[in-house]
Amino acid sequence: MLRRFGSARASLEMVPQLARRGERSKTVTAVTRSEAEAELTALHRAGARMIFWGEPLYPGALAAIDDAPTILTVLGRAELLERPMVAVVGARNASANGRRFSRDLAASLGRGGVVVVSGLARGIDAAAHLGALETGSVAVVAGGVDVVYPAENRGLHEALARDGAIVAELPLGTEPQARHFPRRNRIISGMALGVVVVEAAARSGSLITARLALEQGRDVFAVPGSPLDPRCRGSNDLLRHGATLTESGEDVLSQLGPLLERTPQPRPAQSVETPNVQSWPRLDASDLAKDDSGFELILERLGPAPVAVDELVRQCHLSAAAMATLLLELELAGRVERHPGNLIYCAST
Amino acid sequence: MLRRFGSARASLEMVPQLARRGERSKTVTAVTRSEAEAELTALHRAGARMIFWGEPLYPGALAAIDDAPTILTVLGRAELLERPMVAVVGARNASANGRRFSRDLAASLGRGGVVVVSGLARGIDAAAHLGALETGSVAVVAGGVDVVYPAENRGLHEALARDGAIVAELPLGTEPQARHFPRRNRIISGMALGVVVVEAAARSGSLITARLALEQGRDVFAVPGSPLDPRCRGSNDLLRHGATLTESGEDVLSQLGPLLERTPQPRPAQSVETPNVQSWPRLDASDLAKDDSGFELILERLGPAPVAVDELVRQCHLSAAAMATLLLELELAGRVERHPGNLIYCAST
Numbered sequence: 001m002l003r004r005f006g007s008a009r010a011s012l013e014m015v016p017q018l019a020r021r022g023e024r025s026k027t028v029t030a031v032t033r034s035e036a037e038a039e040l041t042a043l044h045r046a047g048a049r050m051i052f053w054g055e056p057l058y059p060g061a062l063a064a065i066d067d068a069p070t071i072l073t074v075l076g077r078a079e080l081l082e083r084p085m086v087a088v089v090g091a092r093n094a095s096a097n098g099r100r101f102s103r104d105l106a107a108s109l110g111r112g113g114v115v116v117v118s119g120l121a122r123g124i125d126a127a128a129h130l131g132a133l134e135t136g137s138v139a140v141v142a143g144g145v146d147v148v149y150p151a152e153n154r155g156l157h158e159a160l161a162r163d164g165a166i167v168a169e170l171p172l173g174t175e176p177q178a179r180h181f182p183r184r185n186r187i188i189s190g191m192a193l194g195v196v197v198v199e200a201a202a203r204s205g206s207l208i209t210a211r212l213a214l215e216q217g218r219d220v221f222a223v224p225g226s227p228l229d230p231r232c233r234g235s236n237d238l239l240r241h242g243a244t245l246t247e248s249g250e251d252v253l254s255q256l257g258p259l260l261e262r263t264p265q266p267r268p269a270q271s272v273e274t275p276n277v278q279s280w281p282r283l284d285a286s287d288l289a290k291d292d293s294g295f296e297l298i299l300e301r302l303g304p305a306p307v308a309v310d311e312l313v314r315q316c317h318l319s320a321a322a323m324a325t326l327l328l329e330l331e332l333a334g335r336v337e338r339h340p341g342n343l344i345y346c347a348s349t
Numbered sequence: 350m351l352r353r354f355g356s357a358r359a360s361l362e363m364v365p366q367l368a369r370r371g372e373r374s375k376t377v378t379a380v381t382r383s384e385a386e387a388e389l390t391a392l393h394r395a396g397a398r399m400i401f402w403g404e405p406l407y408p409g410a411l412a413a414i415d416d417a418p419t420i421l422t423v424l425g426r427a428e429l430l431e432r433p434m435v436a437v438v439g440a441r442n443a444s445a446n447g448r449r450f451s452r453d454l455a456a457s458l459g460r461g462g463v464v465v466v467s468g469l470a471r472g473i474d475a476a477a478h479l480g481a482l483e484t485g486s487v488a489v490v491a492g493g494v495d496v497v498y499p500a501e502n503r504g505l506h507e508a509l510a511r512d513g514a515i516v517a518e519l520p521l522g523t524e525p526q527a528r529h530f531p532r533r534n535r536i537i538s539g540m541a542l543g544v545v546v547v548e549a550a551a552r553s554g555s556l557i558t559a560r561l562a563l564e565q566g567r568d569v570f571a572v573p574g575s576p577l578d579p580r581c582r583g584s585n586d587l588l589r590h591g592a593t594l595t596e597s598g599e600d601v602l603s604q605l606g607p608l609l610e611r612t613p614q615p616r617p618a619q620s621v622e623t624p625n626v627q628s629w630p631r632l633d634a635s636d637l638a639k640d641d642s643g644f645e646l647i648l649e650r651l652g653p654a655p656v657a658v659d660e661l662v663r664q665c666h667l668s669a670a671a672m673a674t675l676l677l678e679l680e681l682a683g684r685v686e687r688h689p690g691n692l693i694y695c696a697s698t
Contacts, residue, residue, distance in 0.1 A: 097577050224573030224585050227596035228446050236573050236596060245589045247576035 004325050018332045028332060042172055046146050047161070048075040057081050062190040065216050066309070066342040069169040069187060075145040076165035080136050084260050085115045086252060087188045087213070089206045090124025090198035091231045098124060098199040098231065101223065103131035105196065108249025110135025114260065117191050119184065120149075120166070124198045124206075126156055129164065137164035140191070142184040143176030144168055167191075185209040186216075186341075193259045194219035196246055200234035207234045210243070215341050219255060221246040294318055294326045299346070302336060306343035353674050367681045377681060391521055395495050396510070397424040406430050411539040414565050415658070415691040418518040418536060424494040425514035429485050433609050434464045435601060436537045436562075438555045439473025439547035440580045447473060447548040447580065450572065452480035454545065457598025459484025463609065466540050468533065469498075469515070473547045473555075475505055478513065486513035489540070491533040492525030493517055516540075534558040535565075535690075542608045543568035545595055549583035556583045559592070564690045568604060570595040643667060643675045648695070651685060655692035 001011035012030045019028035031039075043049060051057045051072045059081045062068055074081065086109050088102060106116045106128040116132035118125040120139035129137045139160050143149055145168045148157045160166050169187060170180065185208050189195050195213040197220070200206035210220050222243040225232025239245055244255050253260065297316040301307065313323050327344060330336040337347045350360035361379045368377035380388075392398060400406045400421045408430045411417055423430065435458050437451060455465045455477040465481035467474040469488035478486045488509050492498055494517045497506045509515050518536060519529065534557050538544050544562040546569070549555035559569050571592040574581025588594055593604050602609065646665040650656065662672050676693060679685040686696045 097575055101575070101577055223576060224581070224588060225575055226446055226450070227572060228450055232573070233596075236594060239573060239588060240594045245585060247582075247585060 001328060004328075015332060018329050019334070028334070039171060043073065046075065046172060048073055048145050048172070049078060050074075051078060051081070059085070059191045061085070061193060061218075062187065065186070065190040067186065067338065068190065071169070072187075073145050073168045073170075073172065074165055075167075076161045077163070078165060080115050080138055080165045081167070081191070083115045083136060084113070084256075085117045085138065085192045086256070087117045087192035087195040087209070088124065088128035088198065089118055089188065089195065089209050090128075090200050090235070091204065091206065092121050092123040092125075093231065094123035094127070094199045095229065095231060098223075098225075099127040102127035102198045105198070105223075105246075105249050105252075106131030106137070107135070109252060110137075112249055112253040112260075114253070114256075117188055119188055119209075120153055120157065120160070122150055122152065126153055128198075129156055129160060133159060133163050138167060138191070139164065140167045140184055140187045141176065142168075142170075142180035144170055144172040144174040146172050147175055149176050181205060182208055182212075186212045189213035189218055190216055192218060193256050194221055194252060196221040196223065196252060197235045197238055197243070198223045199225060199229075199231045200238075201231050202233040202237065204234050207238070210238055212341065219244065221252055221255070223247070294322060295330065298323075298326055298330065299335065302344060302346045304345055306339045306345040309342045309344055312344065350677060353677075364681060367678055368683070377683070388520060392422065395424065395521060397422055397494055397521070398427060399423075400427060400430070408434070408540045410434070410542060410567075411536065414535070414539040416535065416687065417539065420518070421536075422494050422517045422519075422521065423514055424516075425510045426512070427514060429464050429487055429514045430516070430540070432464045432485060433462070433605075434466045434487065434541045435605070436466045436541035436544040436558065437473065437477035437547060438467055438537065438544065438558050439477075439549050439584070440553065440555065441470050441472040441474075442580065443472035443476070443548050444578065444580060447572075447574075448476040451476035451547045454547070454572075454595075454598050454601075455480030455486070456484070458601060459486075461598055461602040461609075463542075463602070463605075466537055468537055468558075469502055469505065469509070471499055471501065475502055477547075478505055478509060482508060482512055487516060487540070488513065489516045489533055489536045490525065491517075491519075491529035493519055493521040493523040495521050496524055498525050530554060531557055531561075535561045538562035538567055539565055541567060542605050543570055543601060545570040545572065545601060546584045546587055546592070547572045548574060548578075548580045549587075550580050551582040551586065553583050556587070559587055561690065568593065570601055570604070572596070643671060644679065647672075647675055647679065648684065651693060651695045653694055655688045655694040658691045658693060661693065 005011045005014050015028055015030045051074055053063060053068055053070050057078050088106050090098065090102060102124045109116050110132040115136035115138055116128055117138040117140060118128045120129065120141055129139060137160060145166045148154045185205065189209050189212045195210055195218055197206050197210050213220050220238060220243040222235040222238035223246050224239060225235060246252060298312060301312060301315055309323060313320050327336060334347055336344050338344055354360045354363055364377055364379045400423055402412060402417055402419050406427050437455050439447065439451060451473045458465055459481040464485035464487055465477055466487040466489060467477045469478065469490050478488060486509060494515045497503045534554065538558050538561045544559055544567055546555050546559050562569050569587060569592040571584040571587035572595050573588060574584060595601060647661060650661060650664055658672060662669050676685060683696055685693050687693055
């Protein structure tokens, strides 16, 4: 919208009009100035801050994914987000050995100069956060940064808010719900250069993170385990399908070596009003001219089953930039919805 | 020698002459008729028999390796050797889980129609033999088939002699020594279509079997295990280097599928005097003419470090058949020795 309408203010003013155009039954209301100010005050009170896509502290790897969050709320040491990160994730009901391995692995990655990111769940996640607490530990949570979940992780939540960082896409006070977790997982893998899976059962959430990591072009690492332990079924399956076998932090660091050595590009600081709009691909006049016919082109190709945006681009003979703008309008109009992995489907109206 | 001299009798008569030609200090004596007859009588008494390279019962896969044993002594159901085999090997000090897995795996392979071959060692080997005892279990031992080793496997030795088969390259009564084990391992992998390694420490004997299996073109399978267990270091390392990750018998059977379905070629029965000499590549006159100059060609390229026969063939511009004959003569003359994997080096004289 920034690209299409030139500024955040102009974009916000367009929202009701775009929503009407889509004949959406529900009213779409942008946040009001007073609501926004109240949220910023609450953030300030909680000791948290917002980081916007395009700002220097916004994690570079995450900024590059298709569906990068526009806003991240961060509690704790936001400067950790600038450093190279590796995700360590796994089973909630992890074995004692799995927890110990996870903690040692995280500590070893920390000594190697890497910030460890995980999901602040029980089991493997908690052990990974603990292991990297001294060197740099970032938790991405499914709810708001101020909501402790699960309750048993209260102590770890407090420690991370002080010595590490807690990151959320959703606003303060949001209670995490089942549907939030896959969206959260894309941020974990998106922030990281690689994802290490320690003890994951078949069809577990950690495998979703691993799949998202692959889609995002991240390296996937898995720790082998006994075939007699169902908690290792998923991680062994990742190995079977090409994940890098991991027995130590060194296995991860040596594989990521070239990525870790690359100095992050300094990015110019941007105002909140126009986060580096300059660097985005611009629409040209012909793209804009196509817009209205474009809606029909897209909608006739969509159904309840999700379709990849790339596939839509090919089938509609539109540029990727034009497609992005059209889909944004259709989303605002409530006509289409997005799945993680940049899949689009018709909204049930 | 059969190829060179036309018959077993003529070959035996040539041995002393060949040995003299190499200026070997020790006398090489072929077995005498009475010695041979005594051995056959002892075999008969022990309920064992000999199987010669080229005979129908000689395992087809083993016959194809470079350094296939000329004679196998078999105690028990020799007919098991005709069926497709898979080796299951691993740590002597295996974990309880490793033993259980090994036994279940062997039983599952047996149900899949495969004979399980192993080394009758403690731990993984013993468990594998037990699991496949009903369906078909073959032990290849480093000493003689009548020598129980280790003592704790006496019961299993007796069970295999009755319901399975015990196979040895060395004569009855031979006590196994450390140097016999790698030679024994080449027979285990050579008989098998694939080798499954369950729990193997770094630098363990099971890894030698795996390496020999690779050199023999066999599939190598490895069972994943916790990085915290040193008994899994070697097997995990095999996975890292491309072994097929194995969590069940089905993983092995599906990978070997095409090999298992191939009906074994019926081979014509041969007399002991001339085991299918007809099917061996014959030397032509020019090969024979090169022989004497060939000795020098080979010896000047050899030192104490082992060299692959293939490399010698390339460097000496000799045919593989001529090389085989020359090396045999040099071996008989005590000038060269062989390592497993068809490596040759100068004998220290």
